[in-house]
Amino acid sequence: MTTMTTDSLTEAQQITLGQMVADAIDRREPGRRWCDDCQPAPAGLCQPCADDFDQADRYKALAAVLGVEVDDQ
Ligand SMILES: [Zn+2]
Numbered sequence: 245m246t247t248m249t250t251d252s253l254t255e256a257q258q259i260t261l262g263q264m265v266a267d268a269i270d271r272r273e274p275g276r277r278w279c280d281d282c283q284p285a286p287a288g289l290c291q292p293c294a295d296d297f298d299q300a301d302r303y304k305a306l307a308a309v310l311g312v313e314v315d316d317q
Contacts, residue, residue: 250310250311250312258312258313259313261310261312262307262312262313262314262315263315265303265304265306265307265312265314266314266315268300268303269300269303269304269314272296272297272299272300272303273296273297273300278293279292279293281293
């Protein structure tokens with residue numbers, strides 16, 4: 245099994261990777277763009293939005309494993 249690492253990337257590439265993850269999270273996180281089916285609370289998320297939220301969590305978890313700093317605001 246190959247160990248994942250960003251050690252072979254330049255500092256600039258690591259920063260870009262962090263921005264890439266942040267963009268991906270931003271696209272998935274439903275908190276900023278509730279659809280008409282959603283209530284403004286996590287328990288009220290519709291399934292597609294809940295799936296997006298879970299995917300955003302997976303992006304964050306992967307970034308953490310890789311040691312990538314994500315500017316997640
Ligand atoms: Zn929704």
